[in-house]
Amino acid sequence: MTHITPWRRLTGHRWIARPEFGPFVLLVVELVVFWSINHDFLSPGNISNTLAFTVELGLIAVGMTLLMTSGEFDLSVGSVFGFSPVLMWTLMNSGATSLEVAFVVCLVVAALIGLINGWFVTKLKIPSFLVTLGMLLVVRGTALFITDGFPQRTWSAGGHWLAKILVGDIYIGDFRVYASLLWFAGVVLVLGYVLTQTKIGNWIQAAGGNPSAARARGVNVDRTKIALFMLSAMLAAFAGVISSIRTSAANPNSGTGYELEVIAMVVIGGTALSGGRGTIVGTVLGIFILRVMRNGIVLIGVPGLAYNIFIGAIILGMMALHSWLERRHQAGT
Amino acid sequence: MGELIRMSHISKSYGRVQALDDVSLTVNESEIVGLLGDNGAGKSTLIKVLSGAVPLTSGDIFIRGTKVTLRGTTDAISQGIETIYQDSALVTQLSIARNLFLGREPLTGSKLFNRMDRAKMDAVARDLLKRVGITKNIPPGTPIGSLSGGERQAVAIARAMYFDSDLIILDEPTNNLGVAETQGVLRFVRGARDSGHSCIFIAHNIHHVFQVVDRIVVMRRGKVVADDIDPRTSTIEQVERVITGMDEMH
Numbered sequence: 267m268t269h270i271t272p273w274r275r276l277t278g279h280r281w282i283a284r285p286e287f288g289p290f291v292l293l294v295v296e297l298v299v300f301w302s303i304n305h306d307f308l309s310p311g312n313i314s315n316t317l318a319f320t321v322e323l324g325l326i327a328v329g330m331t332l333l334m335t336s337g338e339f340d341l342s343v344g345s346v347f348g349f350s351p352v353l354m355w356t357l358m359n360s361g362a363t364s365l366e367v368a369f370v371v372c373l374v375v376a377a378l379i380g381l382i383n384g385w386f387v388t389k390l391k392i393p394s395f396l397v398t399l400g401m402l403l404v405v406r407g408t409a410l411f412i413t414d415g416f417p418q419r420t421w422s423a424g425g426h427w428l429a430k431i432l433v434g435d436i437y438i439g440d441f442r443v444y445a446s447l448l449w450f451a452g453v454v455l456v457l458g459y460v461l462t463q464t465k466i467g468n469w470i471q472a473a474g475g476n477p478s479a480a481r482a483r484g485v486n487v488d489r490t491k492i493a494l495f496m497l498s499a500m501l502a503a504f505a506g507v508i509s510s511i512r513t514s515a516a517n518p519n520s521g522t523g524y525e526l527e528v529i530a531m532v533v534i535g536g537t538a539l540s541g542g543r544g545t546i547v548g549t550v551l552g553i554f555i556l557r558v559m560r561n562g563i564v565l566i567g568v569p570g571l572a573y574n575i576f577i578g579a580i581i582l583g584m585m586a587l588h589s590w591l592e593r594r595h596q597a598g599t
Numbered sequence: 600m601g602e603l604i605r606m607s608h609i610s611k612s613y614g615r616v617q618a619l620d621d622v623s624l625t626v627n628e629s630e631i632v633g634l635l636g637d638n639g640a641g642k643s644t645l646i647k648v649l650s651g652a653v654p655l656t657s658g659d660i661f662i663r664g665t666k667v668t669l670r671g672t673t674d675a676i677s678q679g680i681e682t683i684y685q686d687s688a689l690v691t692q693l694s695i696a697r698n699l700f701l702g703r704e705p706l707t708g709s710k711l712f713n714r715m716d717r718a719k720m721d722a723v724a725r726d727l728l729k730r731v732g733i734t735k736n737i738p739p740g741t742p743i744g745s746l747s748g749g750e751r752q753a754v755a756i757a758r759a760m761y762f763d764s765d766l767i768i769l770d771e772p773t774n775n776l777g778v779a780e781t782q783g784v785l786r787f788v789r790g791a792r793d794s795g796h797s798c799i800f801i802a803h804n805i806h807h808v809f810q811v812v813d814r815i816v817v818m819r820r821g822k823v824v825a826d827d828i829d830p831r832t833s834t835i836e837q838v839e840r841v842i843t844g845m846d847e848m849h
């Protein structure tokens with residue numbers, strides 16, 4: 267065992283063995299390839315557009331990262347993303363409440379949805395796949411029912427202070443970003459800190475890695491998971507509201523299919539679907555990998571319909587890489 | 600040597616299976632008790648009762664003379680009874696340091712924005728691994744998943760020692776371990792005893808038990824059939840006969 271090949275020495279490096287390394291390389295490769303084919307790819311206008319949409323999925327993805335680290339996942343996020351702004355604008359347009367109150371109400375309702383998800387999963391011991399699939403249908407169905415399937419009016423939000431805080435324009439020179447980018451950055455920093463530096467983070471990882479061992483040490487696994495289901499739903503609602511203000515539309519169908527795209531982002535970044543291991547940095551990379559791919563292939567002239575082929579290939583490739591790293595790691599010292 | 604734990608007239612049935620039938624067992628301070636018995640004798644059930652993992656049907660448990668009720672494993676741990684099953688007590692994805700302090704993370708920073716004191720966790724982990732007798736230099740950030748079976752036992756034992764468990768229960772800790780690793784675990788157990796902890800040590804390999812314990816208790820079909828065998832004055836063959844019921848010995 268004293269003979270170490272150069273390859274082994276290279277792959278044995280801490281930073282290469284990190285789960286974030288593969289996604290990082292992939293993102294750089296994407297950026298270089300798209301830019302070399304079409305220089306517009308890195309134009310301020312294109313970057314700004316990509317970022318706007320990216321942070322909305324990204325908010326859901328960072329919440330999902332913690333939830334998946336704890337060993338669960340949430341298929342209802344896409345429908346909560348669609349339902350929450352519908353609820354908010356319906357309340358607002360009916361004249362029943364102000365926008366502020368409607369906003370708070372929709373976050374509280376999202377928290378309740380998460381609470382129900384978490385309660386079914388932890389207390390009734392039903393797999394999160396089934397619970398959140400059921401919730402997906404209930405929530406989406408409710409959104410369609412209260413709107414008769416029609417989008418809600420939202421234009422009255424234009425100059426409202428809440429709209430400005432959430433998605434107002436921010437100019438850095440000529441470069442325009444939405445305020446939602448700052449919200450996303452804030453959420454990433456806070457949740458990244460929580461996961462890696464705090465005892466809650468330790469509990470989240472332990473709950474996903476070995477729940478009975480965690481329980482034996484006095485960790486409240488159920489409460490940890492329920493809190494994460496609530497966080498996940500609230501972030502999805504928050505993202506949905508941001509999206510509806512940005513696009514001036516609250517469509518009961520929006521967010522359809524987001525759950526799978528978000529889960530893909532999270533696992534590409536190196537978080538384990540089976541729980542116990544999660545990385546916010548990896549998820550941020552995963553978010554950008556998929557968004558850049560979607561934007562880039564259209565820009566270089568590949569038909570957008572081919573998008574899923576690339577996404578599927580990326581998922582498979584990254585899973586192979588992560589499992590290889592995992593096995594190397596487990597193989598020992 | 601004072602009395603640490605006394606289990607008195609413990610019975611436990613699973614439906615119609617009488618797993619424990621009026622079992623009494625005492626463990627003294629700084630004593631390693633070897634618990635022997637054939638498959639199904641009731642050893643695991645007895646220590647599960649003691650570690651709060653299963654409720655007893657009847658009987659009492661006393662810790663230093665005070666009667667206790669153990670409603671769950673957390674209860675037992677807070678009463679100073681720590682059980683170490685192979686693997687299951689640790690989270691393989693987490694590092695050694697994070698496992699050591701799981702559920703009892705030391706904090707630093709302000710009350711509102713506190714974080715784990717990782718410097719302290721690492722320092723304690725390093726020190727404990729040395730104390731428990733791991734000579735190889737293993738960084739405290741190493742995930743449990745990349746440790747060997749014996750090293751994992753060592754981490755679990757180190758944790759029990761650090762949090763001052765009075766009684767460390769090891770159910771077949773040497774299963775699936777090689778010669779060197781087994782010797783390592785036996786050394787950890789002795790180390791724990793020498794620093795004032797008591798142990799209950801269950802193993803099928805009588806040689807291992809003989810090497811480390813102060814007293815041997817034998818169970819057969821849910822009953823304790825011998826509770827004061829001295830490994831220094833008895834032979835392995837004699838104990839084997841007690842286990843299989845071909846001979847009674849007192």
Ligand SMILES: Nc1ncnc2c1ncn2[C@@H]1O[C@H](COP(=O)(O)OP(=O)(O)OP(=O)(O)O)[C@@H](O)[C@H]1O
Pocket residue numbers: 613616617618636637638639640641642643644645
């Ligand atoms: N959960 C359970 N439900 C029903 N019966 C059980 C259960 N656990 C144990 N038993 C029964 O109780 C008896 C004692 O089992 P126990 O696991 O305590 O034996 P053991 O001495 O640890 O054996 P081994 O050396 O094989 O581990 C056995 O007859 C077993 O079948």
Ligand SMILES: [Mg+2]
Pocket residue numbers: 642643644
């Ligand atoms: Mg057993």
